Amino acid sequence: MIMIDLALFHGMFLFSLLCVQGAATIRTRGASFASSVFNLMNAIMGSGILGLAYAMxxxxxxxxxxxxVGVSCLAAYSIHLLLKICDQTGERLTIDTLLNSMSSYLFILKSELPAAINSFSNSENTGGAWYEDGRLLLIIITLCIVLPLSILPKIGFLGYTSSLAFFFMVYFTVVIVVKKWSIPCPLPHNISNSSDSDCTPKLFVISSKSAYAIPTMAFSFLCHTAVLPIYCELDRPTKARMQNVTNVGISLSFLLYLISALFGYLTFYAHVESELLLSYDRYLPRDVLVMTVRLAILLSVLLTVPLIHFPARKAAxxxxxxxRPFSWWIHTIATLVxxxxVLLMAIFVPDIRNVFGVVGSTTSSCLLFVFPGIFYLKISNxxxxxxxxxxxIFLVVFGxxxxxxxxSVIVITWVQGP
Structure with a gap:
């Protein structure tokens, strides 16, 4: 998997050079500082936010x-190294989003869409209706919406929806804070085995499940594949200006991550699910705010998948x-494959913590820590x-x-079972 990720990263690197060389002659005015921060935060904040309360x-x-704090600082520093590489090579690269992220987004659709439909239908039917099967819904959504949008040779118009992603995440965080006061602690005994002792927050916890923490955080701060396109489009682009964009974007994302994880944890404590929104299903199954949050995130995730697919396909x-010149045959086959x-991964992975854990410990660790360090050591003089x-060197070793x-811990946990 690491070799595949390295090949994709290298392919995106080459694709970026071609894109920039072709676009340099037509670029007239770049994006503002605020717009660049907004775009970077959209790249940072995604489905990883749903797993941070579980990590806490x-x-x-x-x-x-x-x-x-450690992961966010290392993320900012690794971006610093990428920007130095750009200056030393004389190119501003446009690397776009990572292939493996699509599996997490599709998994969100699989786990959340049935609950969303049940909530809005206001139905008590649990008789196994077709819309309660997340895998079937995922296949239908992929064939009817994701595939038609992904197979287009140019999908730039989907960028209009990216401006909503940040507000979705702010809305998500606000609702998590508000709902802290709507669910009592200890949790209802008819739903869980919670006791008064479970309402005491833990300052330090170490267990086999702690192994999911850093990979989930790395997954949540993985924005490196979008940094260089933003750098390329930044008005009056300089390394220092782009680093300021990075620092502001990561800091604001850090704040939203911390608040949502803290209040999600203080709501459910040790009973928090690996995917936070599922925790609310047992206690607030018909809550309007939770229903709208779920719908907002699903919409954001659904329209993000084609955007991620486009550069991954180009790199492959x-x-x-x-x-070679554009070929519809190659284009279509690459899209379908x-x-x-990604669809098979999302269907057969049983728990989103496995997505965050596996992708975070392999792909995200490589892109966040290992690859920036390796490329800097190779290119820098x-x-x-x-x-x-x-x-x-520290980034490479740490990653x-x-x-x-x-x-290793995640695999051992799988082998040993619950």
């Missing part, structure tokens, strides 16, 4: 805060077929004793250790 439940409040075609693989070279350790 299994690391403790202080442990979670320490890890979240570039790797396999080089600079990529969507088919600085001495290995320089500050950034030492930092790059490998975290990825291997987390993935």
């Amino acid at each position: 439940a299994h690391t403790g409040i202080i442990g979670f805060c320490i890890l979240l 075609i570039l790797i396999l077929f080089g600079g 990529i969507l088919g693989v 600085q001495n290995f004793r320089s500050f950034d070279s030492i930092g790059a 490998l250790i975290v990825g291997v350790f987390s993935f």
Whole structure:
């Protein structure tokens, strides 16, 4: 999987050069600073926010805060290295979103769509209606909506929906805070085995499930594939200006992540689900705010999948077929294969924490820590004793250790069972 990710990363790297060289002559005015921050936050914040409360439940409040600060700082530093590479190579690359992220978005649709339909239908029927089967709904949604949008050669018009993503996440966070006061603690005994002792927040927690924490955080801050396109389109682009965009975007995302994770954890404590919205189904199954939050996130996720698919397909075609002229046959086959693989992953993975854990410990760790460090060491002409070279080595070593350790613990947990 790591070799595939490296190939995709390299393919996107090459594709970026071609895109920038073709677009440089027609670029007239770049995006404003505020617009760039907004776009970066849209790239940062995604389905990972749903798993952070679960991560806090299994690391403790202080442990979670320490890890979240560490991962966010390393994310900002690895972007610093990417920007230095751009300046040293004389190119501003346009690398777009990662293939593996699609599996998490489709998994959200699989797990949330049946609950959303049941909520809005106001039906008490639990007799196994077709719309209660998340896998069937996922296949229908993929064939009827995702595939037609993904197969288009240009899908730039979907960018209009990205402006809503940030407001969806703010709305999500506000609702999580408000609903903290709507669910009592201890939780109702007819629903869970909660007791008064479960209402005491834990500051530090260490268990086998703690292995999901850093991969989930890495997945949540994975925006590196969108940094360079934003850099390319930034008005008056300089490394310092783009670094400021990065720092502001990561800081605001960090704030929303921390607030939503904290209040989600303080609502359910150890009983929080690996996908936060599912926790509310047992206690507030017909709540209007929760229903609208679920719908907003589903809409955001649904329209994000084609946007992620487009650059992943371009990178794969570039790797396999080089600079050949556009072919509908190659374009269509690549679209079907990529969507088919991602759809199978989303259908057969039983728990979203496995998506966050596996993707976070492999793909996200590589893109967040390992690849920026490796490419900086390979391309940079600085001495290995320089500050950034030492930092790059640290990122590579840290990413490998975290990825291997987390993935090993996750696999062992799967083998041992519940």
